[in-house]
Amino acid sequence: MKSTKPYLFEALYKCITDSDLTPLMLARADILGVKLPKGFDQDETIVLDLSYDAVTDLAINNHFIAFEAIFNDAPFKVHIPMSAVLSIRCKENDIGIDFAFEPEQDIQETESESGEG
Numbered sequence: 192m193k194s195t196k197p198y199l200f201e202a203l204y205k206c207i208t209d210s211d212l213t214p215l216m217l218a219r220a221d222i223l224g225v226k227l228p229k230g231f232d233q234d235e236t237i238v239l240d241l242s243y244d245a246v247t248d249l250a251i252n253n254h255f256i257a258f259e260a261i262f263n264d265a266p267f268k269v270h271i272p273m274s275a276v277l278s279i280r281c282k283e284n285d286i287g288i289d290f291a292f293e294p295e296q297d298i299q300e301t302e303s304e305s306g307e308g
Contacts, residue, residue, distance in 0.1 A: 215279070
């Protein structure tokens with residue numbers, strides 16, 4: 192059976208946005224394939240606002256979530272593999288779904304991160 196995570200994520204995203212509320216995604220920042228601007232994660236996780244006002248070109252599929260957002264007045268194309276997604280919640284009432292981390296996924300080594308600047 193396919194993973195239910197992308198289906199549940201997209202369904203709750205639609206419910207939150209259809210209710211004119213703010214969807215927030217919690218994701219791991221240390222998973223191979225995550226593309227985020229440097230310095231916006233905290234403790235290897237990041238909370239991202241996925242509201243219509245915060246992102247453009249949002250794509251949700253079985254393998255990743257991608258969009259463009261503004262960080263420090265500069266656009267950035269964010270890419271989050273589905274394995275890195277930990278939850279989606281409504282900012283206004285904290286209703287949401289938490290997803291278990293899938294440990295079989297690759298995690299970037301800390302040494303490779305320290306060499307980039």
